Amino acid sequence: MPEPVPQPVRPTAAASARRRVRTAAACALAGAAAALTLTGCSVTFRDAICAGGEYPVMTVGATGSACVADGDPVPEGYTRYPEGKVPQHVDDEWDLYWRTHTIDEQGEIVDAPEEG
Numbered sequence: 001m002p003e004p005v006p007q008p009v010r011p012t013a014a015a016s017a018r019r020r021v022r023t024a025a026a027c028a029l030a031g032a033a034a035a036l037t038l039t040g041c042s043v044t045f046r047d048a049i050c051a052g053g054e055y056p057v058m059t060v061g062a063t064g065s066a067c068v069a070d071g072d073p074v075p076e077g078y079t080r081y082p083e084g085k086v087p088q089h090v091d092d093e094w095d096l097y098w099r100t101h102t103i104d105e106q107g108e109i110v111d112a113p114e115e116g
Helices: 013-039 093-097
Strands: 054-059 065-069 078-080 101-103 109-111
Touching: 054 101
Parallel strands: none
Antiparallel strands: 054 065, 054 078, 101 109
16 A cells, blocks of 8 residues: 655644744844845944933042042032033043043033143
């Protein structure tokens, strides 16, 4: 007697649905990656100057800085950055600026003393 020919196994409806979801998700990710590549867009993550719940302060007469918990007073020897000139992220406009400038004891913005 001839051997029976195996019949293909048909996936269950649930297995078919899972496969469609996985395929759709893979296509969406591939499409998003292609769109970013074609537009020349890249995602960059920038380090924050201070963590959430903190504010930055700078050393009076020097270029040092620190982070202080919201609600805590400015420590002695430090001052707040002038409004609108507060660095938010490492290497942003104001972070770079305050590397060469400081605030003196009279509260004036001045060139930072040269290291030496």
